[in-house]
Amino acid sequence: MDFNASWRDAVERYPYLVQLPPFKTKWLYEAYEAIFAQVGRVRTVLELGMYQGGSVVLWRESLRCRVIGIDLSVPPKTAELLERYVKESGSDNDLFCFWRTNQMDADALGEIVKKHVAETLDVVIDDASHLYAPTRRSFEILFPLLRPAGVYVIEDWTAGERPDFQSPEGPIARVVHELIDELGKAAWPIQSIEVRAACVSIFKNPAGSPVLRQLLPARNRVGESFNAQPNGSSALAIACSDASLESVVMFDKTPLVTTFGSAELLTAVVPQDLLSRAGEYEVFVRQNGIESNALRFVVEAK
Numbered sequence: 001m002d003f004n005a006s007w008r009d010a011v012e013r014y015p016y017l018v019q020l021p022p023f024k025t026k027w028l029y030e031a032y033e034a035i036f037a038q039v040g041r042v043r044t045v046l047e048l049g050m051y052q053g054g055s056v057v058l059w060r061e062s063l064r065c066r067v068i069g070i071d072l073s074v075p076p077k078t079a080e081l082l083e084r085y086v087k088e089s090g091s092d093n094d095l096f097c098f099w100r101t102n103q104m105d106a107d108a109l110g111e112i113v114k115k116h117v118a119e120t121l122d123v124v125i126d127d128a129s130h131l132y133a134p135t136r137r138s139f140e141i142l143f144p145l146l147r148p149a150g151v152y153v154i155e156d157w158t159a160g161e162r163p164d165f166q167s168p169e170g171p172i173a174r175v176v177h178e179l180i181d182e183l184g185k186a187a188w189p190i191q192s193i194e195v196r197a198a199c200v201s202i203f204k205n206p207a208g209s210p211v212l213r214q215l216l217p218a219r220n221r222v223g224e225s226f227n228a229q230p231n232g233s234s235a236l237a238i239a240c241s242d243a244s245l246e247s248v249v250m251f252d253k254t255p256l257v258t259t260f261g262s263a264e265l266l267t268a269v270v271p272q273d274l275l276s277r278a279g280e281y282e283v284f285v286r287q288n289g290i291e292s293n294a295l296r297f298v299v300e301a302k
């Protein structure tokens with residue numbers, strides 16, 4: 001995808017667009033080429049931070065998908081040109097601009113996504129405040145609404161190095177550091193985080209990719225059972241997300257008889273012989289060939 005060429009073509013067709021160029025560098029365009037090549041079919045892009053509106057037009061022109069823009073400011077002078085573009089390009093149903101809307105406003109964002117996303121929310125781009133708190137909050141609101149294998153991009157995550165992007169909570173880069181830490185703890189269904197100088201892209205787990213949160217119980221003593229079953233085996237409950245009927249709980253590489261309670265709860269039967277030696281054992285879920293994160297089950301010596 002050549003975003004420069006898309007923009008040139010757009011300006012040729014709608015010459016007044018020259019007054020609202022996207023605020024994107026060549027490094028961002030390179031990054032987006034790689035990101036969009038990985039994300040599959042894009043039906044809806046939501047961008048936080050529109051400024052003059054150039055970037056939302058660019059996404060609409062180059063991806064031909066639905067585009068939703070959000071910005072805290074009142075409509076800028078270029079808003080009239082944006083409206084003209086929407087009419088002339090026949091984008092009335094595919095380009096929506098929400099001014100005076102804070103990227104931290106969970107109710108407003110939730111309502112906009114509910115009403116205006118076309119089938120799936122595939123890509124979120126945060127090019128708004130470049131401050132820690134609003135960036136973190138938007139991620140918390142919007143990442144759960146992103147489709148599986150969708151991508152959440154945070155632009156200009158190094159802005160905290162500049163004097164005009166200081167805040168008491170610390171720099172925007174703190175969000176990136178936290179998400180990397182939280183990736184280790186499987187706090188979010190994140191498959192990968194790609195860090196570039198121009199932006200960070202956070203890819204959501206593909207569909208059917210479970211994330212384990214807690215084992216209940218998480219420890220036991222050698223030879224003892226827990227939630228004892230009639231045959232002497234033990235029943236292990238697993239709090240998780242995105243489990244399915246295909247989920248199989250693995251205990252130290254041994255598949256267990258698994259019962260699907262809900263996407264958030266599995267139970268598995270642990271035979272007594274697996275609890276006969278002290279040690280730490282990895283528990284994870286296998287689902288349609290995908291493996292979840294692993295949690296540790298401790299069998300203590302007597």
Ligand SMILES: C[S@@+](CC[C@H](N)C(=O)[O-])C[C@H]1O[C@@H](n2cnc3c(N)ncnc32)[C@H](O)[C@@H]1O
Nearest residue numbers: 022023049050051055071072102103127128129
């Ligand atoms: C860098 S500009 C966006 C540039 C645009 N995405 C482009 O590429 O052409 C940042 C915009 O974010 C908006 N903004 C700042 N803080 C915001 C917040 N808390 N919520 C929503 N928008 C915000 C500003 O009003 C500004 O228009």
